[in-house]
Amino acid sequence: DADVTQTPRNRITKTGKRIMLECSQTKGHDRMYWYRQDPGLGLRLIYYSFDVKDINKGEISDGYSVSRQAQAKFSLSLESAIPNQTALYFCATSPGTYEQYFGPGTRLTVT
């Protein structure tokens, strides 16, 4: 089984809808991250969490919120989706070093 899983893998939603992307990990890592990937722009950090009680904004947090329900679970929410939030979303984990390990991604389309 994969160490970092993301659900759903693909999602199409309409403008204004609330949507949640979920990430689970079995690596036992304390640190978890959410990134967004757009063509030609690389990976940009949305939010990160060093433990269950710690949440930090990344480079592009506007329009997003997160919840760290447990050490193994980190969810990303779009409160009111807009078309320019169409992108690939990746969850990553880290054992506390600089190395990060990525999930398979969620492809989100907002129409």
Next chain:
Amino acid sequence: GQQLNQSPQSMFIQEGEDVSMNCTSSSIFNTWLWYKQDPGEGPVLLIALYKAGELTSNGRLTAQFGTTRKDSFLNISASIPSDVGIYFCAGMNYGGSQGNLIFGKGTKLSVKP
């Protein structure tokens, strides 16, 4: 915000050829990481570098932490079709938030059999 310049943006090579790509930063980095992303998948960590001048290999891949601490290089020897994908560098600079790896925009590698 901080940016990494990764080059080239894309490469089209013949199977068997060697490949070189690099990343540069305007500030000193204390860590460099190299990832590969296959279509439809998440990035996979290839090599991590923690010390200026460090040279590390992973099979046919070799990466180096530049001595200026502002650059890193990745070489792939004797390329094969499964090397196709996007290669990303990522780094952490001195004084940067421990949560914030900075990523390059990627080098897209295509290999002709």
